[in-house]
Amino acid sequence: MSHDHAAEPSPSDCADFLDQIVYFIDNELDEADCTVVRAHLDSCNPCLEKYDLQRTVKSVVARSCAESAPADLRQRVLLQIRAVQVEIRKG
Structure with a gap:
């Protein structure tokens, strides 16, 4: 990852950052890399937006994995899946 943040970030800087x-x-980076990432976020709005999106998606997925669908919804979905399976077998 490039450590020169005096100029506008280049596309390769952004690609390197987006990998991180x-x-x-x-929180799997060491403090030095975190500092570099924060500096890049401070200087690059497109990457900041992608970071915010990734963080939001990760949060929604984590929250959704903890929730369970109501029993009646689960039953309706299973019935629809079975109906489609029957149609596929007949077709």
Whole structure:
């Protein structure tokens, strides 16, 4: 990852950074790399937007995995799946 943030970030800087977003969100980078990532976010709005989107998606997925569908919804979905399976077998 390039450490020169005096100029506008280049596309390769952004590509390098975007590879690190998931690790940054999951706190899997060392402090030096976190500092570089934060500096890039401060200087690059497109990457900041992608970071915010990734963080939001990760949060929604984590929250959704903890929730369970109501029993009646689960039953309706299973019935629809079975109906489609029967149609496929007949077709």
